[in-house]
Amino acid sequence: MKKSSVVFRAAAVGAALCLTLALAGCGADSYASSTAYMTAGAADYGTSAEMAPEEAGQGVQLDTDSTLDPRQAQEGRKIIYTASLSMESTDFEGTRAALLAAVEDCGGYLESTSQGGSAEYGTRYVSYTARIPAERYREFLGLADEAGNVLYLNENAQDITSSYVDVEARLTALKEQRDRLNALADKAETTADLLEIESQLSEVQYQIESYTSQMRLMDNQVGYSTVDIQLEEVRTLTPTTVTFGERFADAVNRGWRNTVEFVQNVILALASLWPLLVILVLFVVAMILTRPLRRARRARAPKPEGTLKKDLEDPGKTGKQ
Incomplete structure (x- = not known):
C-alpha cells in the first residue's frame, strides 16, 4: 500500500507541475503586447x-x-x-x-x-x-x-x-581651428609637415561631426x-x-471577471496538456497492474548469504515466520 501511495503522490506532483507550467505560458500569452x-x-x-x-x-x-x-x-x-x-x-x-x-x-x-x-x-x-x-x-x-x-x-x-551654448561655442572654435589647419596645409613645405597637419585635421573634423550631432539632437528635443x-x-x-x-x-465585479478568466485558463491548459495527462494515467495503470508481478519477482529472488546462514542457525524462528 505504501508504494502504491508513493506512485499516486508522484503522479499528482507531476500533473500539478505540468499544469503550473501551462498556466504560466497562458498568462504570458494573455499579457503579451x-x-x-x-x-x-x-x-x-x-x-x-x-x-x-x-x-x-x-x-x-x-x-x-x-x-x-x-x-x-x-x-x-x-x-x-x-x-x-x-x-x-x-x-x-x-x-x-x-x-x-x-x-x-x-x-x-x-x-x-x-x-x-x-x-x-x-x-x-x-x-x-x-x-x-x-x-x-x-x-x-x-x-x-x-x-x-x-x-x-x-x-x-x-x-x-x-549646454547648448557650450556645445555651440566648442563647435565654433573647432571650425576656426579647421580653417587655420587648412591654411597651414596650403603652406606646408615638406611631406612630414603635411601628414602631421592632415592628422590634426582628421581629429578636428571628427570632433566637429560629434558636436554637430549633439546640436542636432538638442534642436530636435527642443523643437518637438x-x-x-x-x-x-x-x-x-x-x-x-x-x-x-x-x-x-x-x-466584486473585478473578482468575478478574474475568476472566470482563471477557470478558462485552467480549462485551456488541461486541453493543451491532454497527451501528457494520458501518458501519466497509463503509467499509473501500468504500475498498478504490474504490482503482483513485481511482488512475485521479489519473492523468487535469492536471499542474501547472511540471511540464509541466520535461518539455518535458528530453524525454529524461521519456521515461525
Whole structure:
C-alpha cells in the first residue's frame, strides 16, 4: 500500500507541475503586447471619431494656460518640454482614433507604440510616445483632454540653454581651428609637415561631426516636445469621488471577471496538456497492474548469504515466520 501511495503522490506532483507550467505560458500569452514604430499620423487607425458623452469632465482637467508653455519661453532659451499622460475610456477605439488624429493635426508623429489586452473582456490598453512641435504642445494636451478621461498628468520643462551654448561655442572654435589647419596645409613645405597637419585635421573634423550631432539632437528635443500617453479601456469611468459601496461593487465585479478568466485558463491548459495527462494515467495503470508481478519477482529472488546462514542457525524462528 505504501508504494502504491508513493506512485499516486508522484503522479499528482507531476500533473500539478505540468499544469503550473501551462498556466504560466497562458498568462504570458494573455499579457503579451506588440510593439511597433510608426511615422507621422498613423493613418491606419483613422483620423476622426465621435466621443462618448460621458468621456468629458470626469478626471483631471488640463490647464491649457499653464506656465509650461513653449510659446511663453524667453527668446533664445533652449527648453525641452515633456509630459506623461494617463487616460481611460469606455470608447477605446474612438479615444484612440481621436488621439492619433490630434497627433496628425498638430503636425507631430508617433515615435513608438505598444498595445495589448482583450477586446472581449474590455481590457485593451495602448501606449504611445508622441513627438509634437513645441509651438503646438499645449494645443495637443487640450485635444487629448477632450478625447478621453484624464487620470494623471505630469509635465516637465528642462532648460538646456547653457549646454547648448557650450556645445555651440566648442563647435565654433573647432571650425576656426579647421580653417587655420587648412591654411597651414596650403603652406606646408615638406611631406612630414603635411601628414602631421592632415592628422590634426582628421581629429578636428571628427570632433566637429560629434558636436554637430549633439546640436542636432538638442534642436530636435527642443523643437518637438515628447508626450507619453497611456490609454486603458474600462467599463465605467473613474469618478472624481468614490464611495465605499462603489469601491466594494467594483471589487466584486473585478473578482468575478478574474475568476472566470482563471477557470478558462485552467480549462485551456488541461486541453493543451491532454497527451501528457494520458501518458501519466497509463503509467499509473501500468504500475498498478504490474504490482503482483513485481511482488512475485521479489519473492523468487535469492536471499542474501547472511540471511540464509541466520535461518539455518535458528530453524525454529524461521519456521515461525
